[in-house]
Each structure stands twice: as C-alpha cells, then as structure tokens.
Amino acid sequence: MESMPQKKPRLEWLDALRGFTMILVVAYHVAIMGFGESWRHSSSIPFLMLFRMPLFFFVSGFLAYKASQVWTAGNLGTLVLKKFRVQVVPTVFFFLLATAIFHKKFLTGMMDNLASDMKGGYWFTIVLLYMFLIYYPFAYLESKLKVKSWIPITLLFVLSMAVYETNYLPKVFEWAQGSRLRKTVITDFLNYSSVNQLLLYFPFFLYGNIVHRYWDKAQRVMDSKWFFPIVVIVVILATLDALKWHTLRMTWAIIPLTVSKFGLLTIVFMYFRHYKEYFTKLSPIGSSLQYIGRRTLDIYLIHFLFLPNLPGVGTFFNTHAHNFAIDTSLSVIVGMLIIGFCIITSNILRISPFFKKWLFGRT
Numbered sequence: 001m002e003s004m005p006q007k008k009p010r011l012e013w014l015d016a017l018r019g020f021t022m023i024l025v026v027a028y029h030v031a032i033m034g035f036g037e038s039w040r041h042s043s044s045i046p047f048l049m050l051f052r053m054p055l056f057f058f059v060s061g062f063l064a065y066k067a068s069q070v071w072t073a074g075n076l077g078t079l080v081l082k083k084f085r086v087q088v089v090p091t092v093f094f095f096l097l098a099t100a101i102f103h104k105k106f107l108t109g110m111m112d113n114l115a116s117d118m119k120g121g122y123w124f125t126i127v128l129l130y131m132f133l134i135y136y137p138f139a140y141l142e143s144k145l146k147v148k149s150w151i152p153i154t155l156l157f158v159l160s161m162a163v164y165e166t167n168y169l170p171k172v173f174e175w176a177q178g179s180r181l182r183k184t185v186i187t188d189f190l191n192y193s194s195v196n197q198l199l200l201y202f203p204f205f206l207y208g209n210i211v212h213r214y215w216d217k218a219q220r221v222m223d224s225k226w227f228f229p230i231v232v233i234v235v236i237l238a239t240l241d242a243l244k245w246h247t248l249r250m251t252w253a254i255i256p257l258t259v260s261k262f263g264l265l266t267i268v269f270m271y272f273r274h275y276k277e278y279f280t281k282l283s284p285i286g287s288s289l290q291y292i293g294r295r296t297l298d299i300y301l302i303h304f305l306f307l308p309n310l311p312g313v314g315t316f317f318n319t320h321a322h323n324f325a326i327d328t329s330l331s332v333i334v335g336m337l338i339i340g341f342c343i344i345t346s347n348i349l350r351i352s353p354f355f356k357k358w359l360f361g362r363t
Helices: 011-033 045-064 073-102 106-115 124-143 151-166 185-195 195-213 213-222 229-243 251-273 284-294 297-304 311-319 324-349 353-358
Strands: none
Touching: 011 045, 011 284, 011 297, 011 324, 045 124, 045 195, 045 229, 045 251, 045 324, 073 151, 073 284, 073 297, 073 353, 106 124, 106 185, 124 185, 124 195, 124 297, 151 195, 185 195, 185 284, 195 213, 195 251, 213 229, 213 251, 229 251, 284 324, 297 324
C-alpha cells in the first residue's frame, strides 16, 4: 500500500503576509467607501493601490502550486467543484445580504451592482475563481507532458501579460482604461462578468505560481547581494514616475506602472520572508497576522457590512494637506476594528456546521 505524501508544514510568515494584505484591503475600503476619500487627493491610496491587490493574487498563485498534487480527471473535477462551492455560494449570499441592507430598492441596487465590474465590492472571489478555472486545466494538461519544462508556464505568463497590456491601450481596445471608443457587447460582457479584472490581475497570480514552482532558485536570487538593492532602486524610480513625474506618455506609461506593481509586491514578500522569525506563532504580531491570514475569506465577505459612513473624514482629507502616516494610520486603525467585528461575526456563524461549510468553505 502506497503511503500518502506528507503535507509540507505551513509557511507561517506567508500566513502572516496574507493577514497583512487583508488589513490593507480593509483599510483601502475604509478610505474609499467609508470615508469617501478621492485617490487623486490621498497621499497613501495611490501608492497602496500599486501592490495591494497584486500582492493578494500573487499569494493566491503561490499557494495554488502544489508539487505533490496528482493530476487526474477526477481530481481536476473535484477541485473545480470545490472552488465553485467555496467561492460562489458565500459570495452570492453576502452580495445579496449587503445589497438588501444598503439599498432601499433591492432589485434596483442588485442590477446596478451586477452591471458594475466591482459587484459592490464582491468581485474578488469571482475573479479568483476564474483564475483557478484557467490554472487547474492548464496544470492538468501540463502534467500529461512527457518532459517537464518551464516553457508552458512561461508562455502562459507571457500571454497573460499581453492581455494585461490591452487594458492600457485606449486607442485600440474599448475596454482599456480611459478609452473613448464606442462600447460594444464585448465591453458589456467584461463589465458584467468582471473578466476585465481578470485581465488586470492574472499575471500576478502566475508570478506567484512561478516563484513557488522554482522556490529554491527564487530564494537563491532573493538572498544574493545584488538583487534587493537593484529592485529597490528600480522600484523607487518607477513608482515616482508612475505617481509623480509622468515622464512617459501614452501607452509607454504602462512600463513604470507595471514595474512598480511587480517590484513593490516583491519587496513586501521578501520582507516577510527575511524577518520570518518575527511572524511565527510565538510572536504576538505573528500569531495575530496569521489568524487574520487564515480568515481572509471570512473577513473579505463580511467587512463590507461594517464599513463606516463618514464622508466628512474624506472631505477633510480631500481639501486639506495631509501626510502618508496620518492618512494610512486612520484607515488602518478603523480597518482593524472592523476586522475584529468580522472575526467575532465569523466565529458566531461558525457555531453552525452548515454555515461553516456553505458560508466559509470549511468542513
């Protein structure tokens, strides 16, 4: 009888990184949806937007790769069905609940949210499902190749980058940011389905997947003397250009923007890995971040219900000079309070095995 492959121990610092990223997500929603801040006037939102969601999808792609996974048609079907159950059912439930709470006319609010690619905030789990629906069949087909190679995943990444680029070609594609071209059925489909968000973030999912596939080599690169200084210098220049200088015009402006996104998430990832001894369960900060990291789905689904309605805060920040520390700290502090309420609510609902399974995907 064959022995089952032993599961590798969880990377505690990676769970902590997920928790940190979740805090940024909630803080961003506090600033934008709760305070009504404008990203054009905020000193922190434009910077955090560069790596907040890319980092989340990077971690998702990193965790999606499992070297010990045995790919069969049955396993593929099981994984796909599990993802549907875990991500579609809870999302639909909380989407409808939030719509009923925050819209006086339920049907009107639901149609407005469905017509938006943001889905009232509930786009993330749907887009992540799309990514798994692409990646799982790809990994299944890849496993059938007689020779293991880096070429298939590289080609998929290059293709995803090519599609990503279309979002920044407003004179060519009607779905591109800032496009004034006539909207078509394709544009409507991308909005209603939120597939346009898939186009924007799938490269980061694959980037994380590639890093995990070649983890030993990736660690050697990160531990080399030259890598981190070069990344920091390049990212500083790219971020300054993307946010302040704007020296590159038209379609070329995508270069510093893209470099900033990939570079900043790499720096944050390297930081948590380098200081991993501070993010263990023995550390108060580490154990807290890990707990949040293991409850990201719960927090994401519930936190919209607890966002404040304080437009006066956003009005103040939009009309007065402020700095990164104050802007970020206020959103993070309120965000942490909301996360606390989300965890309490999650724990109450998890008393029921039915809710635990169907609302949070746990058995």
